[in-house]
Amino acid sequence: MPLPALLAVPPSLHFHAERARAGLPVNDWSQERLQAFERACVGSDFVSEQAQRDPDSLLALAAEGLLERSLAQGELRDELVARLADCADEEALARALRRFRNRHQLRIIWRDLNRFCDLRETCRDLSDMADACIDLAYHWLYPQLCAQHGTPMGRRSGLPQHMVILGMGKLGAHELNLSSDIDLIFGYPEGGETEGVKRTLDNQEFFTRLGQKLIRALDAITVDGFVFRTDMRLRPYGSSGALVLSFNALEQYYQDQGRDWERYAMIKARVVGGDQQAGRELLEMLRPFVYRRYLDFSAIEALRSMKQLIQQEVRRKGMAANIKLGAGGIREVEFIAQAFQLIHGGRDLSLQQRALLGVLETLAGQGYMPPAAVEELRDGYCFLRYLEHALQAIGDRQTQMLPDDDHERERVAFAMGFADWAALCERLEYWRGRIDWHFRQVIADPDEEEGDDELTPGSDWLPLWEEALGDEAACRQLEEAGFADPAAAWKRLHDLRHGPQVRAMQRLGRERLDAFVPRLLAQAAEQENPDLVLERVLPLVERVARRSAYLVLLSENPGALQRLMQLCAASPWIAEQIARFPLLLDELLNEGRLYSPPLAPELAAELQERLMRIPEDDLEQQMEALRHFKLAHGLRVAASEIVGSLPLMKVSDYLTWLAEAILAQVLALAWRQTTEKYGAPRRADGSSCDPDFIIVGYGKVGGIELGHGSDLDLVFIHDGDPNAETDGTKAIDGAQFFTRLGQRIIHLLTTQTTSGALYEVDMRLRPSGASGLLVSSLGAFQRYQENEAWTWEHQALVRARVLVGCPRVAAAFEQVRAGVLGRPRDLTALRQEVSEMRAKMRDNLGSRETAAGTAANAFEPGQPFDLKQDAGGIVDIEFMVQYAALAWSHQHPQLLRYTDNIRILDGLGEAGLLPPQDVTLLQEAYKAFRAVAHRQALQKQPGKVDAAQLQVERHEVLRIWRELGLQ
Structure with a gap:
C-alpha cells in the first residue's frame, strides 16, 4: 500500500533514539542505518529498550544484514x-524461545516502521515466527513427556499418537500483528493409552499435560519476557471445556453444537504444529461444518448479530476509537470477506482460503464485488493494519x-x-467512512435504511399470512392488491402454511x-400478473422450506427476489428448474452476470478452473460441479433469451458451447480414470498415446442448434491399435480400452445425482445403430459409411462435426466425412430415398389430425401444426439442405464446410444452386419456426401451434420442396 514518505524525526522525539544509542557502538553504521535506527526507536519503546538491554543482539542483526533484507x-x-x-x-527451552522472539521482534518492527517491507511480509514473518516457536517447542516437549509417561498409542490403529495444534484467527491466516495473541485449539487423532511405562496415562490426560506445558513455554512471563500470549478460548465449550479433545469428539461437537461464530473462526484454522498429516485430515473432517454445499445466506444473519454484539460492547466500554472493533474498523473488512466465504464457499472453492487480502482479490476476480470496491477495502484495510502496527510497536502491547x-x-x-496527528486522523476518518459504507452494503439489514422509520417491507401482509384476518378479509386484501383470482391465491397460501x-x-x-x-406477497403484488407469480413461486418456497437458508437469500437480496418473480412469470420451465434445483438461486444475485452469459473460450476456462480446485480423486464433487455449471449457465441463457439480450441463433450457440465445454472436461475425466485403472493404450509403433479419440456430435449439437433440454446425439471414434495392450498393470487390449472409455463418458454424462443428469445421450447414429459397437475405429467408421450406410445416415452425416478430442483424429474424420x-x-434415386424417408417420418411423428400437414384441413384455424414434423416445418427445411449437400457437394465442396443449416443455405446461394430469394425465405422460415419452438419449450408447451400461424412460411417451404423435385 502506498504511504507518504517517512518524515525526518521531529526534535521532540529524538530522545528515544538518543537513549537507545547511549553506549551502543554504532559509529561504523551508515547514515541510512542510523536514520532507520532513529525512526525505529521513535516508533517503538520495545526497540529502544531491547537495544539498551541486549545490544549484542541488535549488532548481530545488523552485521548479518537481517535489518535490511x-x-x-x-x-x-x-x-x-x-x-x-x-x-x-x-527453563532453557523457555529462555531460548524468548530470546529468539525478542531478536526477531526487534527486526520485524524495525523493518515495518521503516517500510523496508510491505504489510504481507511483516504479517508473514510474525506468523512464521509463531509457527516455529509452537511446533518446535511441541516437538521438544513431546519426547520429554513420553520418557516420563510413555508414548500415547491409538486404540484403533495401534500407532503412536501426536497432538495436532490448530492456529486460529490471524495466526491461521498468516496475518499476525506486531503484538498479537495466538488462538490455538488442541486435538489428537484417537483415544488410547500410553505404552512403555508402568503407570500408563489415558491419551487425553497425556495430551492435556503436554498442552499445559506448551502453553507455559509460550505464554509465561519471565525475565526474558514472553513468546506469545496464548488464548485457548476458541476451543469447544470455551474456558470450561477440556483443553484437548480427540478428533471424534471435535467432529461431534461441531456437528451437533457448533455455533455460527465458530464457523466464522474455523475459516482461518490452519495446522501450525504437531502432526501435519493428521491435522489435514482433521480440517477436512471439519470442512462441512464451515462450508455448506448450498448457498448459505444465514451466515449474513449470524455476522450481523455478531457485529451488533460488538457494537454494543464498543458503546458500553467507550471504544469508538478502537480501529479494529469500531465503525469502519478492521473487523468490518474481515466480516465482509468472510460473509462471502460462508455464503458461497461451499460451492466456490476459490473462496476457501484463509488470507483476507487473497479473499478480496478473489471477490473482485470472480465478480462477487466490483473491483473498485475491493480496491477501496484493500487499501483501507492495509492503512488500518499499518496503523495497528504503529500503535502496538510503541510498547509491544x-x-x-x-x-x-x-x-x-x-x-x-x-x-x-x-506531519501531525490531525493529518493522520483526517486520512483515518476517510478510510473508516469508506469501509463502513461498503460494510453496510454487504452486511447491513436491507430493511434498515438509515433514517428510515417505515415498516419492514411486506409487514402489511403479515396478518394475512398469519391467518389473523379471516377468509373474506384475506381475499379482499388480495383483490385490492391486484390478484385476479383472490380465492385461488388465498387457497395456495393456506395450503402452503398447513402443508407437511x-x-x-x-x-x-x-x-x-x-x-x-x-x-x-408485497413484491408479487407489484408484478403484472401476481396470480401467475404466486402459482409458480410457491412450489419453490415449499420445496426449500426445510432448507430455509434459501429463504434468507431471497430476503437478504430483494433484487434477486424481483428477478425470480419476473423469470418465473415469463417461463414455467425456469420456475420448474429453480424449484428442482434451488442452488440456481445463486445466479439471480448478480443481474449483470445473469443476463450476460460468457463466450465459448470463457465458458471453457471457467469450467476448467472450477474442476482444477477439486481433488482429482473426488469424483462425486466433480460430477456435481459439472452439473451445477450446466444448470447455472443454462439458466443464464434462458434468462437472457427471455429479456431479449440474446437472439435465437446466439441462444443455440451458447447452449452448444456449453455442451462442448462440458464434453471436453468429461472426456478428460474419463480418460484419466480409465488410464489410471488400465494404463494408456499403445499405438502400432509401441508408444503410449494421448486420447486418439474423438466425440462426434450429430443432429442439433452437430448443427450448433441446441435448445433448452436438448439431448446429445453422439458417436465415439478412436484411431488406436485395437489389438495392442495398454501399458498398465491391469492391461487390456485397445478395443476394450476404448469401449470402457466410451462407457465411462456415458456414465459421467447420464448418471442421476442430486443435481440431475448432465445430458440424455443418444448413440443410435453410430455404425449399425443400437446393435453396433459403442466405439468404432476410424477405419471401421469409414468402411461402414462407404459400403453399408443408408442414405438417411449420410443425411445425418451432413450435420456431424467433431466436438472434442484429438486434433489429428478430428482432421482424419473430416477427410472421411x-x-x-x-x-x-x-x-433421381437420391430424391426418391430422401422423399421416402421424409414420408415415413411424417406418418410416424406428424400430427394425425392433418395427416402431418398434408391433408386439406392442414391450414385451417384450430388444427395443430407440429413445428418440427409436419409438412412445411423444420424437418422439411433440414431435409432440403441435406439433399442439396448430398446432391451437389461433389461439385461444390464448400457446402461441407459447415454443419448448420443457415450457413449451408448461404453456400447454396453463393454457388447459385438456389435463388437468393429462396435462400432468404428458407433461412427466415427456419429461424421463425425455431424461435416459436424455443418459446414453447420455455412455456413447457409441446412443439405445436395453431395451424393459422406461420402459414406464409409453410407455403413457401412446401413450394421450394416441390421445386427441388422432392415428394
Whole structure:
C-alpha cells in the first residue's frame, strides 16, 4: 500500500533514539542505518529498550544484514532449531524461545516502521515466527513427556499418537500483528493409552499435560519476557471445556453444537504444529461444518448479530476509537470477506482460503464485488493494519485504541508518515467512512435504511399470512392488491402454511418463512400478473422450506427476489428448474452476470478452473460441479433469451458451447480414470498415446442448434491399435480400452445425482445403430459409411462435426466425412430415398389430425401444426439442405464446410444452386419456426401451434420442396 514518505524525526522525539544509542557502538553504521535506527526507536519503546538491554543482539542483526533484507523461506525455523538443540530442560527451552522472539521482534518492527517491507511480509514473518516457536517447542516437549509417561498409542490403529495444534484467527491466516495473541485449539487423532511405562496415562490426560506445558513455554512471563500470549478460548465449550479433545469428539461437537461464530473462526484454522498429516485430515473432517454445499445466506444473519454484539460492547466500554472493533474498523473488512466465504464457499472453492487480502482479490476476480470496491477495502484495510502496527510497536502491547496522550499521538503520526496527528486522523476518518459504507452494503439489514422509520417491507401482509384476518378479509386484501383470482391465491397460501413441509420445519426455519412470505406477497403484488407469480413461486418456497437458508437469500437480496418473480412469470420451465434445483438461486444475485452469459473460450476456462480446485480423486464433487455449471449457465441463457439480450441463433450457440465445454472436461475425466485403472493404450509403433479419440456430435449439437433440454446425439471414434495392450498393470487390449472409455463418458454424462443428469445421450447414429459397437475405429467408421450406410445416415452425416478430442483424429474424420458426402450420386434415386424417408417420418411423428400437414384441413384455424414434423416445418427445411449437400457437394465442396443449416443455405446461394430469394425465405422460415419452438419449450408447451400461424412460411417451404423435385 502506498504511504507518504517517512518524515525526518521531529526534535521532540529524538530522545528515544538518543537513549537507545547511549553506549551502543554504532559509529561504523551508515547514515541510512542510523536514520532507520532513529525512526525505529521513535516508533517503538520495545526497540529502544531491547537495544539498551541486549545490544549484542541488535549488532548481530545488523552485521548479518537481517535489518535490511527479507528472510528466505524456512530461515526462521532453521535458526530456532539450532537454538533449541542444546536446551537441557524446560527453563532453557523457555529462555531460548524468548530470546529468539525478542531478536526477531526487534527486526520485524524495525523493518515495518521503516517500510523496508510491505504489510504481507511483516504479517508473514510474525506468523512464521509463531509457527516455529509452537511446533518446535511441541516437538521438544513431546519426547520429554513420553520418557516420563510413555508414548500415547491409538486404540484403533495401534500407532503412536501426536497432538495436532490448530492456529486460529490471524495466526491461521498468516496475518499476525506486531503484538498479537495466538488462538490455538488442541486435538489428537484417537483415544488410547500410553505404552512403555508402568503407570500408563489415558491419551487425553497425556495430551492435556503436554498442552499445559506448551502453553507455559509460550505464554509465561519471565525475565526474558514472553513468546506469545496464548488464548485457548476458541476451543469447544470455551474456558470450561477440556483443553484437548480427540478428533471424534471435535467432529461431534461441531456437528451437533457448533455455533455460527465458530464457523466464522474455523475459516482461518490452519495446522501450525504437531502432526501435519493428521491435522489435514482433521480440517477436512471439519470442512462441512464451515462450508455448506448450498448457498448459505444465514451466515449474513449470524455476522450481523455478531457485529451488533460488538457494537454494543464498543458503546458500553467507550471504544469508538478502537480501529479494529469500531465503525469502519478492521473487523468490518474481515466480516465482509468472510460473509462471502460462508455464503458461497461451499460451492466456490476459490473462496476457501484463509488470507483476507487473497479473499478480496478473489471477490473482485470472480465478480462477487466490483473491483473498485475491493480496491477501496484493500487499501483501507492495509492503512488500518499499518496503523495497528504503529500503535502496538510503541510498547509491544496488544492494542487497537487510538492514544489520548499528545506525545504518543505525535509518535504514531510520525511512524505512519504524517506531519501531525490531525493529518493522520483526517486520512483515518476517510478510510473508516469508506469501509463502513461498503460494510453496510454487504452486511447491513436491507430493511434498515438509515433514517428510515417505515415498516419492514411486506409487514402489511403479515396478518394475512398469519391467518389473523379471516377468509373474506384475506381475499379482499388480495383483490385490492391486484390478484385476479383472490380465492385461488388465498387457497395456495393456506395450503402452503398447513402443508407437511411447513409443519415439519424447525423453529428457526419457520421464523424465516414467516419473515419471507409477506415480502413475497408485497413484491408479487407489484408484478403484472401476481396470480401467475404466486402459482409458480410457491412450489419453490415449499420445496426449500426445510432448507430455509434459501429463504434468507431471497430476503437478504430483494433484487434477486424481483428477478425470480419476473423469470418465473415469463417461463414455467425456469420456475420448474429453480424449484428442482434451488442452488440456481445463486445466479439471480448478480443481474449483470445473469443476463450476460460468457463466450465459448470463457465458458471453457471457467469450467476448467472450477474442476482444477477439486481433488482429482473426488469424483462425486466433480460430477456435481459439472452439473451445477450446466444448470447455472443454462439458466443464464434462458434468462437472457427471455429479456431479449440474446437472439435465437446466439441462444443455440451458447447452449452448444456449453455442451462442448462440458464434453471436453468429461472426456478428460474419463480418460484419466480409465488410464489410471488400465494404463494408456499403445499405438502400432509401441508408444503410449494421448486420447486418439474423438466425440462426434450429430443432429442439433452437430448443427450448433441446441435448445433448452436438448439431448446429445453422439458417436465415439478412436484411431488406436485395437489389438495392442495398454501399458498398465491391469492391461487390456485397445478395443476394450476404448469401449470402457466410451462407457465411462456415458456414465459421467447420464448418471442421476442430486443435481440431475448432465445430458440424455443418444448413440443410435453410430455404425449399425443400437446393435453396433459403442466405439468404432476410424477405419471401421469409414468402411461402414462407404459400403453399408443408408442414405438417411449420410443425411445425418451432413450435420456431424467433431466436438472434442484429438486434433489429428478430428482432421482424419473430416477427410472421411468429406469423401463420403462428396461422392457423385444419382439425383433421381437420391430424391426418391430422401422423399421416402421424409414420408415415413411424417406418418410416424406428424400430427394425425392433418395427416402431418398434408391433408386439406392442414391450414385451417384450430388444427395443430407440429413445428418440427409436419409438412412445411423444420424437418422439411433440414431435409432440403441435406439433399442439396448430398446432391451437389461433389461439385461444390464448400457446402461441407459447415454443419448448420443457415450457413449451408448461404453456400447454396453463393454457388447459385438456389435463388437468393429462396435462400432468404428458407433461412427466415427456419429461424421463425425455431424461435416459436424455443418459446414453447420455455412455456413447457409441446412443439405445436395453431395451424393459422406461420402459414406464409409453410407455403413457401412446401413450394421450394416441390421445386427441388422432392415428394
